[in-house]
Amino acid sequence: MSSLNSLIPTGTRSVLSICRPPLRQGSMAAPILFSYQQVRGKASSNPQARGKKSKEKATTKKKKGPREFQQVDLTQMEQFALCDAMRYLRAFEVGREPTTSKYEIHIRLKSKRDGPVIRNMLRFPHSVQTESRICVICPPGSRIEKEARAAGAVLVGEQEVFDAVKEGRIEFDRCICHPDSLDAMNKAGLGRILGPRGLMPSVKTGTVVEDVANRVEMLRGGTVYRERDAVIRLPIGQLAFSPEQLRDNLRATIDQVKKDAAGLNDRITKEIYEVVLSSTNGPGFSLNGEFTSESSPETAALSGV
């Protein structure tokens, strides 16, 4: 280091040291040299070095944006009753694959830019996805196995699951493991097969749990949602749902979000600002909270394909 430094003029040397201080910690002399150069750098009257420093300071002292997410003024926005929005969305989705088209909800929150975000799981009164098949790895013949089966798991057991997976018969979309079977599962070497498919249970993803039955219940009809940039977005219904079914799901969602917001922290207040209903191929309709309006058709006409 010293040989290199001796070749270049003192001013640039100090600049260089600013650029890459921690790289040279291999040699014992480095920290001493480093502090020495820092002093030199401060004292130097080299205009170039000074210019660089002031620039650095300027970048760190960036102007902070607003503390809260900006809220739009909704007075200009046309708002719709649920049935009217559904009528339009069903027109936009006509002729699309009925299994892929979904109603979606976007919940705009009044919230600060920093601070905790809402993250949770929700179980709808009317399931949005077609039921997923769940596999549970737990000691066979135990109480846990009975519970898992009662909760609706398709494949339960230890060795039989491992054999099935190794033969390539993966007839499930989710996999949960009980901590008692974790060692057995790791020994069986399923990671190669299940890992790439994202099915391998692990503590990190929350798929190794004690309370298997509850988890199976959640996974079967549950939807994970989280707040991003003060908006929570989640699918809320199949296109074939009737307005009543959609209303039930919507109510459940909003209640849950309100509960989440209330449970966050005493000092943090989050409120729902706007609720927008859209669909896979349709535009977003700001909802006004009404179920029907005078011009909306009968609710029976708004279900089915």
Added chain:
Amino acid sequence: MPNLWKRIHKLRALLNVRVGTGAAILPSAATATKEFPAITRLHLTYARKIYGGHQGARHFWRNCFPRLKYHNPAVQMTVKQTADQEGPAALTIYFSENISNAASLSATTEIKDQHAPTPSATEKTAVMNLKDLTYTDIWQKVKLATGARDLVATPEEQAELQKIEQMRQNSEADRARVASIRQAKKDQELMLQQARGEVEKLKQL
């Protein structure tokens, strides 16, 4: 969430669903007459690409189906897009009880649409050949066959349509204006860069 004005502009598409070709009310159980019985379902089948006369059928789905669905929410409408270019481009109309006279005249019996859902015991179907027809022609044909009542745009809707048309024209002029400003700026920068390059060259010499 996107900017509010973007969202408002996007909702202009709603006007397009309410008015235009295909904005009509099909006879329902309440408005059915002897001549034109109620329509219960519609099914459209066409191929993915336009050659072989499938263009009109797809445009009919794109343009008219949303409007029909909006004004007749209770009528089930299904669409099947096939990969078979030689296959049929056909619209199956499901009448309750019996087929209207007009439909029986324009319907064909040669086409067998295997994608259409099977009619229930009380339904009668009429299949229309849509090959080599434009979507407006198809709509005229469907209107005649079903006795659909066209909806006329209200004065407010017409005013809004005019406003949107005016905005479209303005936007063309604006686009040209902004493009010229940007081009001028780019030219200026290019010129400056070239000038700087020449100075560098002189220095090197």
